[in-house]
Structure formats: structure tokens, C-alpha cells
Amino acid sequence: MGLNRNVDLLTGLRYKGQGPYLTFILHRIGGSALFIFFTLYILTLAGVEFAHALFSNALVQIVIVVLGIFHAINGLRITILDLFPKLIQHYRVAINIEWAVYILICGFAIFVVLRSAAGG
Amino acid sequence: MEVTVKIFRYNPEQDKRGHYETYKVEADENDRVLDVLELIKGHTDGSLAFRRSCAHGVCGSDAMRINGRNHLACKTLIRDVGANITIEPLLGLKVAKDLIVDMDPFFDNYKKMLPYMINDSPLPADGKERLQSPEQRARFDESTKCIMCAACTTSCPSFWASDEYYGPAAIIAAHRFIFDSRDEGASERLQVLSETDGVARCHTAFNCTNACPRDIHITQAIGEVKLAMVTGKLD
Structure with missing residues (x-):
């Protein structure tokens, strides 16, 4: 007899795995955001009104852009490291580069969304 | 220095779920977390259960979660984890008793x-x-x-x-x-x-x-x- 092995979400999130673990968590959240994005996109194409309204909301667009772009860039880093395992020993540098690229791209994307929302 | 140690406790013969107990011990900053556990077991609460063997980072018996992250208790110094320490069993394996998991x-x-x-x-x-x-x-x-x-x-x-x-x-x-x-x-x-x-x-x-x-x-x-x-x- 012993306590069961289940690790609940909060316990898992509280594990202090540092920067790489944070990217792992954000990657999952980003993936969920992309799922929401595609669902809204399909519903919008199908003419569902509330989906169209949500899809046009600047705040929703920014949230999806922020999380979706992270998912894409982090996925690219993982793919590169998977293809070239010798680079994995430099994973901290890779993550720092990822953040730098992410901030640049994300900043530009947010600027475009805001400009569009302002009617520019 | 006084160290406050919060330890996960679970006795399968008494408890339905785990709980935490807090101990205060005097320790040197160069002591290891394992030394603190030994101190508690030897002088405060003999019922505390944890694995240890070589105590020098070779046998791998005393892996546990220390302040939210996996470490070997015998290789972790008090000065590296601070005066407030939380010690829990490894995640993802059944807890047999206190800090001992079913491997x-x-x-x-x-x-x-x-x-x-x-x-x-x-x-x-x-x-x-x-x-x-x-x-x-x-x-x-x-x-x-x-x-x-x-x-x-x-x-x-x-x-x-x-x-x-x-x-x-x-x-x-x-x-x-x-x-x-x-x-x-x-x-x-x-x-x-x-x-x-x-x-x-x-x-x-x-x-x-x-x-x-x-x-x-x-x-x-x-x-x-x-x-x-x-x-x-x-x-």
C-alpha cells in the first residue's frame, strides 16, 4: 500500500525546472492557443457570428499571436536540436536566442495587430 | 544557524493522505541536507523514513525533492538551499512511507x-x-x-x-x-x-x-x- 503516483497539474507546474521547463509549459499553452485559433478560424469561415466577433477582437488576436508565435519558434528550436543532438549541450544559449528572436517577431506582430485595430 | 525543515510525512498504516511536519534544527551552512535529516531522525523524530546508503553521491539512494527540485540529499549543502527547506518524495512513483518511494x-x-x-x-x-x-x-x-x-x-x-x-x-x-x-x-x-x-x-x-x-x-x-x-x- 502506498500513496498513488498521480502528479496533478499544480504539482507538476510547481516543479522548479528553470528556464527550459518554462519553455516546455509555454509550448503546451501555445499549442492550446493555436487550437483555439484554428477553431475560431473555421467557425468564422462557417459564418458563426460570435466566432467572427472574437476573431476580430484585437485583444484575442494579441493573445493568440503572443502564444502562437512562441509555439512556432520554440518548435523550431526543438526541431533543430532534435536534428543535431550535438547542439543540445548548448541548449541554454539556444533558449536565449529563441527568446531574442521571439521578442523581435512578437513585438512586430503586436505592432501590426494594434495598427490594424487602430484602423491604420 | 537555525534551519526550518518542512518534511512530507506519510505513514501507510495511519494516514489516508500525506501531510507536512516542520522541524527546527541547528545546522552549519556547510552541512548537507542528509545531515539535517539524520539529525531529525536521530534526535527529534525516529519515525522519519528516508533512504540513504553511501552518503557520498555514489549509491543514488537519497534522491528527493528539495525546495521543489530533485537533488541527492547527500550532495546538497544547506548554504545552497537556504534556511527554509521543504523536502518531499520524488514525483511519479508511489510513496511507500515519508520520503521513500516504490522504485x-x-x-x-x-x-x-x-x-x-x-x-x-x-x-x-x-x-x-x-x-x-x-x-x-x-x-x-x-x-x-x-x-x-x-x-x-x-x-x-x-x-x-x-x-x-x-x-x-x-x-x-x-x-x-x-x-x-x-x-x-x-x-x-x-x-x-x-x-x-x-x-x-x-x-x-x-x-x-x-x-x-x-x-x-x-x-x-x-x-x-x-x-x-x-x-x-x-x-
Whole structure:
């Protein structure tokens, strides 16, 4: 007899795995955001009104852009490291580069969304 | 200095669920967390249960979560974790009592990796050793350092989700033989690792690499196994 092995979400999130673990968590959240994005996109194409309204909301667009772009860039880093395992020993540098690229791209994307929302 | 230690407690004969107990002890900043546990067990509460053996980072018995992260208690100094310490059992394995977890699933996964030399070829002409160059030996040097403490496997989110996943430690054991030039069982091991519960479940969270008390580049080794599985090359 012993306590069961289940690790609940909060316990898992509280594990202090540092920067790489944070990217792992954000990657999952980003993936969920992309799922929401595609669902809204399909519903919008199908003419569902509330989906169209949500899809046009600047705040929703920014949230999806922020999380979706992270998912894409982090996925690219993982793919590169998977293809070239010798680079994995430099994973901290890779993550720092990822953040730098992410901030640049994300900043530009947010600027475009805001400009569009302002009617520019 | 006074150290406040909050320890997860669970007695299967009394408790339905775990709880925490707090102890205050006098310790030196150069003491190890294991010393503090011994102090509590020896002088305050003899019912406290935890594993330990060599106490010098070799046997791998005392892996536990210290301040939210896997460490060996015998290699963790008080000055590195501060005066407020929370000690909990490893995640993803059943708690047998207090800080002791049931390691059976961990070792079951290890056994699936065929962790022994496989070579049915006749011995060399001199009938003695199967020779290996220093370069060939260096190829798997990292993975020979594993002490099977389970700090890596129990820090892995994929293992938390399912203990069917072989886990980093088992894959490291496989890596040790797959890239050994004297071994001929690589294809069998790669076959095992290509199954649903194999290396594909590694999502490169790097918790294993950060938790390893032997500083093994575990994620890199898993990456090498993944690549060998796809390309069939062991270079």
C-alpha cells in the first residue's frame, strides 16, 4: 500500500525546472492557443457570428499571436536540436536566442495587430 | 544557524493522505541536507523514513525533492538551499512511507533496456579481450556515469503522465550499450525504444539534465538515440 503516483497539474507546474521547463509549459499553452485559433478560424469561415466577433477582437488576436508565435519558434528550436543532438549541450544559449528572436517577431506582430485595430 | 525543515510525512498504516511536519534544527551552512535529516531522525523524530546508503553521491539512494527540485540529499549543502527547506518524495512513483518511494516501476523500465553486454561473436584470436579504442570508449562515457538515482526520470513530465514511459534513466542505460562498439544488441534496444513508450515521449523539457547529480547530458543522449533510431547509424 502506498500513496498513488498521480502528479496533478499544480504539482507538476510547481516543479522548479528553470528556464527550459518554462519553455516546455509555454509550448503546451501555445499549442492550446493555436487550437483555439484554428477553431475560431473555421467557425468564422462557417459564418458563426460570435466566432467572427472574437476573431476580430484585437485583444484575442494579441493573445493568440503572443502564444502562437512562441509555439512556432520554440518548435523550431526543438526541431533543430532534435536534428543535431550535438547542439543540445548548448541548449541554454539556444533558449536565449529563441527568446531574442521571439521578442523581435512578437513585438512586430503586436505592432501590426494594434495598427490594424487602430484602423491604420 | 537555525534551519526550518518542512518534511512530507506519510505513514501507510495511519494516514489516508500525506501531510507536512516542520522541524527546527541547528545546522552549519556547510552541512548537507542528509545531515539535517539524520539529525531529525536521530534526535527529534525516529519515525522519519528516508533512504540513504553511501552518503557520498555514489549509491543514488537519497534522491528527493528539495525546495521543489530533485537533488541527492547527500550532495546538497544547506548554504545552497537556504534556511527554509521543504523536502518531499520524488514525483511519479508511489510513496511507500515519508520520503521513500516504490522504485519497482523505475527498475522495470530499466530492465526493458537489456542493460547488459550482448555479443555472441566468437572471442578475438587471442581469446582475451574485445579491444576498444579510447575514441570508441569516449562515445558512451557520459552514460556510464549514471547511478540510477531516478532524479531524472521523476523530474520528467512525460513520466509523471505515465510510468509506462521508459524514462530518461532507462534510455541512458540503453545509450550506454547502443554506442558501445563491443556490443551487438543495438538494433534490439532501438526496437524497444521505438515503441510508443520509448524515446518519442521525450519532449525536451530538460528537467532530467538539470536534475542529474552526475551532470550527465541526458537530453543530448536521448537526442542521439532518437537520431540513431531514425538514421540507423551509430556514429
